[in-house]
Amino acid sequence: MPEQSLADELVVQKWQQITVISPYSRELGLTLHSVQPEWCVIKVPYEERLIGNPKTRVIHGGVITALLDSCYGLAIFVRMNKLRGMATLDLRIDYLKPATPGRDILGGAVCYKLNNELAFVRGCAYHDTPDDPIATSAAIFMFTGGPVISLEEAFKA
Amino acid sequence: MNLNDVLTASRASRDWTPLVDLIPYARFLNMRIEVKGDQFGASLPFDQKLIGNPVLPALHGGAIGGFLECTGLFYLLWHMDSADLPKTINFSFEFLRSGRPEDVYANVFMVKQGQRVAHLRIEAWQSSPDKPIAIGHGNFMLKPATVSEGSP
Numbered sequence: 001m002p003e004q005s006l007a008d009e010l011v012v013q014k015w016q017q018i019t020v021i022s023p024y025s026r027e028l029g030l031t032l033h034s035v036q037p038e039w040c041v042i043k044v045p046y047e048e049r050l051i052g053n054p055k056t057r058v059i060h061g062g063v064i065t066a067l068l069d070s071c072y073g074l075a076i077f078v079r080m081n082k083l084r085g086m087a088t089l090d091l092r093i094d095y096l097k098p099a100t101p102g103r104d105i106l107g108g109a110v111c112y113k114l115n116n117e118l119a120f121v122r123g124c125a126y127h128d129t130p131d132d133p134i135a136t137s138a139a140i141f142m143f144t145g146g147p148v149i150s151l152e153e154a155f156k157a
Numbered sequence: 158m159n160l161n162d163v164l165t166a167s168r169a170s171r172d173w174t175p176l177v178d179l180i181p182y183a184r185f186l187n188m189r190i191e192v193k194g195d196q197f198g199a200s201l202p203f204d205q206k207l208i209g210n211p212v213l214p215a216l217h218g219g220a221i222g223g224f225l226e227c228t229g230l231f232y233l234l235w236h237m238d239s240a241d242l243p244k245t246i247n248f249s250f251e252f253l254r255s256g257r258p259e260d261v262y263a264n265v266f267m268v269k270q271g272q273r274v275a276h277l278r279i280e281a282w283q284s285s286p287d288k289p290i291a292i293g294h295g296n297f298m299l300k301p302a303t304v305s306e307g308s309p
Contacts, residue, residue, distance in 0.1 A: 024217035060182035062223020
């Protein structure tokens with residue numbers, strides 16, 4: 001991975017504040033990995049308490065669901081360059097292979113279509129590269145009421 | 158204690174807590190299983206950590222999703238004599254209503270039970286089962302109890 005510039009790092013720091021607004025994201029220990037309009041990446045650390053199968057010690061699929069759901073929200077905000085109330089309408093996940101026990105999991109997402117009501121996103125979970133995914137996924141989000149918050153305002157808070 | 162012993166013990170005692178405790182993520186969610194007669198049900202007691210949107214406030218879609226997937230897996234363990242945890246092949250969630258900061262309940266419907274794959278519909282609700290807040294559909298790969306580990 002190429003070294004990030006200072007400006008990029010500041011952007012990541014600011015978006016990280018938005019990522020952890022959600023208590024559930026904090027609880028899972030989600031941290032922002034990188035922010036690009038075409039690919040936003042969040043990391044979930046490997047933790048004993050998130051194991052889904054005690055025999056194989058593989059992280060539970062539900063953790064990947066939460067990781068990708070959070071990535072999708074982020075990818076939509078990044079694409080819009082502002083914050084807006086929204087809700088997950090539909091989310092699907094295909095589990096291609098088990099995650100490797102002991103390793104952190106990355107979730108990457110892109111918002112590939114946006115209109116006034118809906119946002120369409122796709123993404124995947126992986127260890128090293130999106131080309132070798134643990135799970136692939138797609139989702140649709142619906143915008144809800146409430147104020148539209150500019151990034152300046154959001155980053156200030 | 159392994160899965161089989163815990164399943165046998167839970168069937169006898171009708172206390173499913175040891176089964177939940179066996180899966181760290183289910184324990185992390187603090188979910189409960191309740192079996193009444195031949196009715197399987199699960200619940201997710203409200204906890205502040207499950208909030209996704211603190212402004213509304215609303216439960217995190219990922220928390221509801223994880224709960225639905227866990228519920229499906231526990232249902233299969235309860236319903237069949239699985240020697241091992243079934244594997245989720247894929248899962249789809251429809252989020253119909255925002256999850257209020259209250260307990261969530263789940264009912265499971267076996268849509269199709271095949272030899273190798275089971276298809277489940279799992280409905281999450283709060284005020285009434287007629288008003289589901291989310292519906293999950295999933296295909297699960299079953300591992301037949303007769304096949305010993307390592308055999309093809």
